[in-house]
Amino acid sequence: xxxxxxxxxxxxxxxxxxxxxxxxxxxxxxxxxxxxxxxxxxxxxxxxxxxxxxxxxxxxxxxxxxxxxxxxxxxxxxxxxxxxxxxxxxxxxxxxxxxxxxxxxxxxxxxxxxxxxxxxxxxxxxxxxxxxxxxxxxxxxxxxxxxxxxxxxxxxxxxxxxxxxxxxxxxxxxxxxxxxxxxxxxxxxxxxxxxxxxxxxxxxxxxxxxxxxxxxxxxxxxxxxxxxxxx
DNA sequence: TTAGAGCGAAACTTTACATCA
DNA sequence: CTTGATGTAAAGTTTCGCTCT
Numbered sequence: 202x203x204x205x206x207x208x209x210x211x212x213x214x215x216x217x218x219x220x221x222x223x224x225x226x227x228x229x230x231x232x233x234x235x236x237x238x239x240x241x242x243x244x245x246x247x248x249x250x251x252x253x254x255x256x257x258x259x260x261x262x263x264x265x266x267x268x269x270x271x272x273x274x275x276x277x278x279x280x281x282x283x284x285x286x287x288x289x290x291x292x293x294x295x296x297x298x299x300x301x302x303x304x305x306x307x308x309x310x311x312x313x314x315x316x317x318x319x320x321x322x323x324x325x326x327x328x329x330x331x332x333x334x335x336x337x338x339x340x341x342x343x344x345x346x347x348x349x350x351x352x353x354x355x356x357x358x359x360x361x362x363x364x365x366x367x368x369x370x371x372x373x374x375x376x377x378x379x380x381x382x383x384x385x386x387x388x389x390x391x392x393x394x395x396x397x398x399x400x401x402x403x404x405x406x407x408x409x410x411x412x413x414x415x416x417x418x419x420x421x422x423x424x425x426x427x428x429x430x431x432x
Numbered sequence: 433t434t435a436g437a438g439c440g441a442a443a444c445t446t447t448a449c450a451t452c453a
Numbered sequence: 454c455t456t457g458a459t460g461t462a463a464a465g466t467t468t469c470g471c472t473c474t
Contacts, residue, residue: 275442275469295462317443320462325441327463 278318282308286315290322 278286289296289304296304296319298312305312 277442277470298460314442316461318441321442324463324465 276310276314282310286318286322290319294323294326295319 285304285308289300293300296315301312301315304310305315308315
């Protein structure tokens with residue numbers, strides 16, 4: 202199996218905050234079940250109020266929502282909160298309780314929110330990586346299919362040539378060697394002569410073609426696979 | 433201007449596993 | 454060694470805010 206990119210924590214996932222604005226937002230008309238209080242944008246600091254008051258207020262709203270039907274009020278993180286979370290995620294994609302507490306304090310969020318954000322972020326990283334692996338395998342499959350087509354064409358061409366068994370000329374005697382002295386290198390599958398024939402070997406066109414063919418496989422394998430030992 | 437579809441992300445649930453008393 | 458409590462991560466799902474048409 203090929204070596205695949207494995208740096209999930211380095212994946213650059215942009216966290217977009219659509220429509221983020223400090224200007225007063227108009228409550229969505231499609232969510233009538235929200236109370237008047239909960240229609241307030243919880244990301245928005247109330248005019249004239251301190252940020253701490255805003256946080257307290259938004260938490261109170263959440264507490265209230267637990268009486269009766271519990272419609273979730275979803276927080277939209279500010280750009281700054283997202284940035285800090287991302288930064289922290291890059292350093293460490295899991296948090297111990299102390300880190301979680303500290304980060305929550307720093308971001309003025311509840312520890313549970315930080316925890317959920319990290320869970321979702323890990324999930325997104327994994328999804329992104331899986332998608333990348335999928336793309337990689339698709340491309341690899343495509344190139345192997347193409348390679349296979351080419352090789353089959355070459356096999357057909359060779360068959361059409363109807364050449365006899367390969368003839369090897371010995372460098373010592375300058376006489377043709379019997380085909381039985383030919384061996385195949387098990388690693389690279391190139392044709393080689395037996396041990397007693399150490400010198401450079403002249404081969405006929407057919408053998409050359411066979412060697413070139415096998416080396417082609419090696420070359421393209423090198424292109425598509427990250428590592429391949431040279432013979 | 434409004435309604436609704438679609439999408440992204442926050443929040444939740446379930447399950448599995450590890451640790452500890 | 455077994456057992457129950459507790460905590461956490463992963464995977465899957467639900468819900469909601471927002472944009473676009």
